[in-house]
Amino acid sequence: MLSQADNEFLTRSGKGTPMGELLRRFWIPALLSEELPERDGPQKKIRIMGEDLLAFRQTDGRVGIVGPHCPHRGANLYFGRNEECGLRCSFHGWKFDIDGNCIDLPTSPPESSYKDTIKLLAYPTREWGDMIWVYMGPRELMPELPQLEMALVPASSRFVTKKWQDCNWVQSLEGAIDTSHFSFLHKVLATDEESARRAMSNAALGDQAKPDDRVRWVQNDPRPRFQVLGHETGLVIGGGRKTDSPDLYWRIAQFLMPNHAYTPAAFPGEVYYGQSWVPVDDVNCWIYSYCWQPERPFTNSERAKYRGGFNVHSEVDADYKPLRNRANDYLRDRSVQKNENFTGITGVSEQDAAIQDSQGPIQDRTKEHLGPTDIGIVEFRKLMMGTARRLAAGEAPNQPRLASRYAVRSGGWVAAPEKDLATVMAERFGHDRGYIGNQYGLGD
Structure with a gap:
């Protein structure tokens, strides 16, 4: 048998927990490929280890897994548009690519570099073996996919x-x-x-x-x-x-x-x-x-x-x-x-x-x-x-x-x-x- 503390240690996977941090050092399945069947199709709500996220397949076929809330004023990008290689917020039109970069900021002057300072939470993904995999750990330590x-x-x-x-x-x-x-x-x-x-x-x-x-x-x-x-x-x-x-x-x-x-x-x-x-x-x-x-x-x-x-x-x-x-x-x-x-x-x-x-x-x-x-x-x-x-x-x-x-x-x-x-x-x-x-x- 385990102590109560050890049982908590073993079973909790949220961000900041010891087991959650361990799991985040590995690639893990996030979706089946068939769940995002079309380019520029509807984004999908997912939840992994207590984190609410959005998944979408952009115009070039690549898949993004990102935080759901626009960094502008917190609107949920689930209600946004998946268009031309990015998610565009329906509130004020801010747009983000699969790497979390702000690629369009229509509410700022065209010459402004402000958008370069804006980032949306984004996790690396790979599509392999009919599944979409996500890595949620430190970027600099991202490993190769496990060769199952x-x-x-x-x-x-x-x-x-x-x-x-x-x-x-x-x-x-x-x-x-x-x-x-x-x-x-x-x-x-x-x-x-x-x-x-x-x-x-x-x-x-x-x-x-x-x-x-x-x-x-x-x-x-x-x-x-x-x-x-x-x-x-x-x-x-x-x-x-x-x-x-x-x-x-x-x-x-x-x-x-x-x-x-x-x-x-x-x-x-x-x-x-x-x-x-x-x-x-x-x-x-x-x-x-x-x-x-x-x-x-x-x-x-x-x-x-x-x-x-x-x-x-x-x-x-x-x-x-x-x-x-x-x-x-x-x-x-x-x-x-x-x-x-x-x-x-x-x-x-x-x-x-x-x-x-x-x-x-x-x-x-x-x-x-x-x-x-x-x-x-x-x-x-x-x-x-x-x-x-x-x-x-x-x-x-x-x-x-x-x-x-x-x-x-x-x-x-x-x-x-x-x-x-x-x-x-x-x-x-x-x-x-x-x-x-x-x-x-x-x-x-």
Whole structure:
């Protein structure tokens, strides 16, 4: 458990808080590209880590993320015009570009240099991997974008969306890297073939359309043997479960600083899944969910499956709010809970959200009692809080400067019981040049 002070330290992300300042040293997703579909289109209100901002795509296609209030007399630029590479205030016509420069001041004499002294808050942006990223830290320390593999593959080989969640971002991320919960939260109860197929359609234990050995191994062994390895940009969290032989079934997850995590299911040739958490404020967050297949494009039927809510993806409305949510009790069905799956809720993403939201807007970690399967949670907190404390003491985090080291993978493997996680990773990832094996000197 944490002290109340440590719980506040871990979960608060506003400007000036230790964790908020740490998050601001990294590029983070701010929007999906599809949310700003047209040049000179309507600007969009967004809120990130407690800061109210406006996003707009200007005439040349570039995206700006700026403060909402005109520096003249505070009018909200949401009511302004997006025109000719800038936002023009509707009050007195002052105009600003995506870098916050005042490029037109029609209320001052043409020869005046006054506009050169006026600045609008503006954050750097990059559009990459079907997302718009923002950097909210010191300009002079702006790093390169993290080289997540989902953004390195062709657009035809990835699918990206997002969903709203009604809780603090940390407890949602902790739920994702706690892979022991798969033995219960996503458990399939159905025994007849049709019910099992229906329950398994979102089981997030692989891409199989029906139950297989891996699903059974996860459900039958709720006490995986966990090991955690730190690397340059985060943590590898491995859990080994019993199989039908002496071998162990390893499920290897990734946490990448400060807010990305990959699911542990994929075998070679299967689809990889990941998520990135972005605090809206301290009690709400956006979760950017994505999947990619490095070896081929996705089919239309696969994309339809993801849009309908599969694995980390949620079925959402036009505003990216899940159709099954806290307000409607996630459409839980007690009959389904009794006969088909452990929660009575359809969708792995929704099952996760129901439990994470149920912990409260901000989980009270002073009352928790951790056990052996929580080692990944402990190491995550140590890494995040330790890095934030060092930053507060003047030591900048190193991870933002290691953009290429974010090109890692998660996944599953079966290995002999005497092999440790590092050895298992050498077998699973050693052939993936440039991926996690090489971080340990295990690759070629």
